[in-house]
Amino acid sequence: MSQPRDGRAVTSIDVAKAAGVSQSAVSRTFTPGTAVSEATRLKVLDAAKKLGYRPNAIARTLSTSRSRIIGVVLSTLDNQFYPAAIEHLSRSLQEHGLHVMLFFAEGRDVDGALSQLLTYQLDGVVIASATLSSRLARECTAMGIPVVMFNRSAASTQTSSVTSNNIEGGRLAANHLLDCGCDRIAYLAGRSDSSTNRDREAGVNLALLERGHTLVFREDGSYEPAMAKEATRRLMSAPQPPDGLIVASDYMAFAALDTLRNELGFEVPSQVCVVSFDDVPAAAWGAYALTTVAQSIPAMVHSTVSILLEQFSDQAMVARDVIVSSRLIVRSTTSAARVEGQVKGQKSARHAE
Amino acid sequence: MSQPRDGRAVTSIDVAKAAGVSQSAVSRTFTPGTAVSEATRLKVLDAAKKLGYRPNAIARTLSTSRSRIIGVVLSTLDNQFYPAAIEHLSRSLQEHGLHVMLFFAEGRDVDGALSQLLTYQLDGVVIASATLSSRLARECTAMGIPVVMFNRSAASTQTSSVTSNNIEGGRLAANHLLDCGCDRIAYLAGRSDSSTNRDREAGVNLALLERGHTLVFREDGSYEPAMAKEATRRLMSAPQPPDGLIVASDYMAFAALDTLRNELGFEVPSQVCVVSFDDVPAAAWGAYALTTVAQSIPAMVHSTVSILLEQFSDQAMVARDVIVSSRLIVRSTTSAARVEGQVKGQKSARHAE
DNA sequence: GACCAAATTGCATACGTATGCTACAGTCAA
DNA sequence: TTGACTGTAGCATACGTATGCAATTTGGTC
Structure with missing residues (x-):
């Protein structure tokens, strides 16, 4: 008798019928901030539970x-x-x-x-x-x-x-590399039409300028690992490769690090320091232990x-x-104890500490 | 005049009015598989475009x-x-x-x-x-x-x-390790209430049994990297540690590898081979180059x-x-050229090729 | 030119809920 | 006892679309 139509869903009308109240009362019971007496509220909740009623979000949306x-x-x-x-x-x-x-x-x-x-x-x-x-x-x-x-x-x-704060983040990254003793710093950029890349790069340039430096190389990686690998190869094949690399995202930095270490045989951080942005979960993984500017x-x-x-x-x-x-998180791809003036390219150079 | 009510959305009624047809016609125009003449269809589409009409998915849901x-x-x-x-x-x-x-x-x-x-x-x-x-x-x-x-x-x-096919996957993993010459194989398990783990483990045991082997160790990682690290430490601190490790997921395998290499100083694959499951994107990254059973x-x-x-x-x-x-993808955490009978623990052993 | 079948169209209603408004019950004071 | 007031309940309708059914138009044929 008080069974809902065998078809499908239990509606507020079914509940109303079962509870002996109006459909409005049911609606109000399930709408916070409306006036229902405790008595009807209980009757409704009871009936609703018995029938397995769930308000229909779609209908509610249409109405509200x-x-x-x-x-x-x-x-x-x-x-x-x-x-x-x-x-x-x-x-x-x-x-x-x-x-x-x-x-x-x-x-x-x-x-x-x-x-x-x-x-x-x-x-x-x-x-x-x-x-x-x-x-x-x-x-x-x-x-x-x-x-x-x-x-x-x-x-x-x-x-x-x-x-x-990507500008501040860029400054953090650049200043950190300078503090590590890097003086040939390169930037591996993300998509040029993205505000993140624009600001990060701006921050980097700002900080370098303030301390009398300037970017030695700038390559585009467009936030794509494959492009980042290419860019890394170009960067490091220069006669005087960089000794510090700022990568616009962790995701590209992983690719850059793989290329640096496994493909080109560079040691990080003794030969090149690497810092990037995001602090993605994998940045903390042991194999990368990436120094990065966290968002x-x-x-x-x-x-x-x-x-x-x-x-x-x-x-x-x-x-x-x-x-x-933003916040700089220092891990193992940079070394604050790097000896200033150290010549890059020393294959066996180990960083202190 | 044919402007929609200034309030908000343009409805099918507005369009109908503008096109000089009934609301049904508008509805039918936007419902594939219904009968509308080309003429009205065009009138409706024209009016709809002019008014910026978009069918309301919520209302449609309520109706259908x-x-x-x-x-x-x-x-x-x-x-x-x-x-x-x-x-x-x-x-x-x-x-x-x-x-x-x-x-x-x-x-x-x-x-x-x-x-x-x-x-x-x-x-x-x-x-x-x-x-x-x-x-x-x-x-x-x-x-x-x-x-x-x-x-x-x-x-x-x-x-x-x-x-x-996780059972088949488990067999692939186990057989591959046997083919690599491992004879002390351990399994680092995922959540015991998951069917993936159950089947993978079953497949591993099956394949080992077929070739006269059996699991030497079994540790629980519950699909959690932190637990996988713990488990790895326990495994490798045994008097006779395993020379082959099957990890129930890549995600745990990364943690296991980090622990193995960076913390415990084991060489992979020369001292321990590692194979896992999923073939997550990071499994292909250079730092891990994980041999894995792909889903x-x-x-x-x-x-x-x-x-x-x-x-x-x-x-x-x-x-x-x-x-x-499933499909086995061989990368660098296992080595098919492993010399059979080789004693594990040889610190400097390099795999061939 | 007339007639039949087929294709369109419009009407009316259903979908399930929220809510303005009216009606009513209950409380309290005079 | 009556009147005013507060708090609830119910009625009726709106939300925007889909669709069965009946009415109408279209197209084709003899």
């Missing part, structure tokens, strides 16, 4: 136009930084009753991506994809959807962004979630740019 | 009870295998107009996870989480939601699964998507178990 879904736009998960960020982000959002829907950007198809995003009535979008990010952000913002650029600076003053994923995710939650309530939609501070 | 959302349940993305699988899966599903929603399993809270899953009217669920998988699968299946256990075998005959992500994802698509059409909901074949 709040989907509680956050779209996350990615280009790839190859670089360990992103999986780590996604896991953290997804867990944090889950605590607020929000869920992540994944969108992988396909090349330059902005419209396709946009259509997919918009049809789901997303409550917010986090863009962590290099390609098509700025236009996508603009269009979403225009549609009134809160957007956060994650790990890339905002395309416009309209959209928020969360980045780490704090917890801090970045926290800011991202805060911005999103803020924008849900505020009508204002004021864009915020959060810059999380 | 097909959300085109696939829930993916994970416990963590630490092991590179999962990010790689997710990216592949998400891209494949996107090609079919489906999207991935992420759910991170929190400890043992089945009911919480389940509620979250069920409220979204998911069209399917892919479970790649170790914990709470079997009960979750059962409940989803009971609710009529297609479930695929990814990289773990089915909890019941009711639910489908996609795994690689084909493309094949596994392909099967997963096929099963899901099948179950959408079939009412039958026949569960399928797909077993993708």
